[in-house]
Amino acid sequence: xxxxxxxxxxxxxxxxxxxxxxxxxxxxxxxxxxxxxxxxxxxxxxxxxxxxxxxxxxxxxxxxxxxxxxxxxxxxxxxxxxxxxxxxxxxxxxxxxxxxxxxxxxxxxxxxxxxxxxxxxxxxxxxxxxxxxxxxxxxxxxxxxxxxxxxxxxxxxxxxxxxxxxxxxxxxxxxxxxxxxxxxxxxxxxxxxxxxxxxxxxxxxxxxxxxxxxxxxxxxxxxxxxxxxxxxxxxxxxxxxxxxxxxxxxxxxxxxxxxxxxxxxxxxxxxxxxxxxxxxxxxxxxxxxxxxxxxxxxxxxxxxxxxxxxxxxxxxxxxxxxxxxxxxxxxxxxxxxxxxxxxx
Ligand SMILES: Cc1ncc(COP(=O)(O)O)c(C=O)c1O
Numbered sequence: 001x002x003x004x005x006x007x008x009x010x011x012x013x014x015x016x017x018x019x020x021x022x023x024x025x026x027x028x029x030x031x032x033x034x035x036x037x038x039x040x041x042x043x044x045x046x047x048x049x050x051x052x053x054x055x056x057x058x059x060x061x062x063x064x065x066x067x068x069x070x071x072x073x074x075x076x077x078x079x080x081x082x083x084x085x086x087x088x089x090x091x092x093x094x095x096x097x098x099x100x101x102x103x104x105x106x107x108x109x110x111x112x113x114x115x116x117x118x119x120x121x122x123x124x125x126x127x128x129x130x131x132x133x134x135x136x137x138x139x140x141x142x143x144x145x146x147x148x149x150x151x152x153x154x155x156x157x158x159x160x161x162x163x164x165x166x167x168x169x170x171x172x173x174x175x176x177x178x179x180x181x182x183x184x185x186x187x188x189x190x191x192x193x194x195x196x197x198x199x200x201x202x203x204x205x206x207x208x209x210x211x212x213x214x215x216x217x218x219x220x221x222x223x224x225x226x227x228x229x230x231x232x233x234x235x236x237x238x239x240x241x242x243x244x245x246x247x248x249x250x251x252x253x254x255x256x257x258x259x260x261x262x263x264x265x266x267x268x269x270x271x272x273x274x275x276x277x278x279x280x281x282x283x284x285x286x287x288x289x290x291x292x293x294x295x296x297x298x299x300x301x302x303x304x305x306x307x308x309x310x311x312x313x314x315x316x317x318x319x320x321x322x323x324x325x326x327x328x329x330x331x332x333x334x335x336x337x338x339x340x341x342x343x344x
């Protein structure tokens with residue numbers, strides 16, 4: 001029996017169609033703008049998100065970093081969530097590389113930043129203050145149970161940003177999961193954002209890559225920023241070819257991952273010694289707590305691993321599980337059987 005690996009949707013391996021497309025991809029030097037496959041991927045991405053232009057980058061982290069570098073100057077401030085991936089898991093690149101000052105406000109349980117908290121965090125014109133330049137949102141929100149931010153919320157933040165002449169960047173590592181879960185067009189969800197970075201290498205199953213979308217002027221700046229962080233790739237059309245399959249074939253199946261995550265959450269909620277509210281699960285990410293008096297999350301994870309099920313302990317009582325392309329409904333049944341045996 002195979003391993004059921006629920007640690008992350010980054011575990012996905014390229015599909016057969018991707019491997020074929022990669023082998024056959026037409027390539028050129030992308031730093032010269034001459035890779036036809038990358039150019040095609042960038043056109044497709046900007047079209048899907050309703051933006052003027054796009055830029056292929058090596059990772060979600062690079063997408064967020066070059067976006068911040070393009071929007072902000074040295075000493076500028078960004079407002080972002082206290083649980084934002086960019087704040088938590090990207091080595092503080094905003095400050096370390098960009099000299100950009102991060103100002104966190106609390107993430108609500110649904111991944112939003114309260115509108116009044118955003119307003120309060122925006123700096124006035126004062127010689128003592130850094131200049132607020134950017135609001136950075138995350139959609140879906142990883143640590144907040146993969147919650148999607150909806151169009152109404154995006155509009156409300158957009159209104160604040162326009163009023164204060166700020167930009168909005170969306171860390172949309174799982175942006176298409178959000179659009180699918182909300183049943184909206186990606187371009188409608190992206191409309192209030194000045195830039196969106198989305199990952200091809202997570203639920204969309206490509207081996208490498210993310211795409212940043214925005215205005216032509218923003219993408220020109222992001223392209224320069226990509227070069228200075230060493231992200232100018234050459235015949236990377238081999239990678240972009242897989243990304244094209246991601247957009248053409250993998251978006252439409254994301255609803256399956258969401259249904260499997262919900263099924264897993266419902267099963268976990270019925271398991272004594274575990275705690276989760278399945279109503280809070282809308283996409284492919286689940287966090288639950290191991291509340292059993294005699295079981296630590298690390299032990300739980302070790303024990304299910306010996307039975308072929310992998311999950312990720314993430315600190316405190318919490319464990320994370322993420323559904324993806326290689327996880328079937330039958331795998332969820334088996335994972336729940338294993339968990340019930342371990343907890344029984
Ligand atoms: C919300 C979010 N943003 C950004 C990233 C960074 O992506 P990468 O690992 O490709 O750098 C991740 C990775 O898991 C993520 O979950």
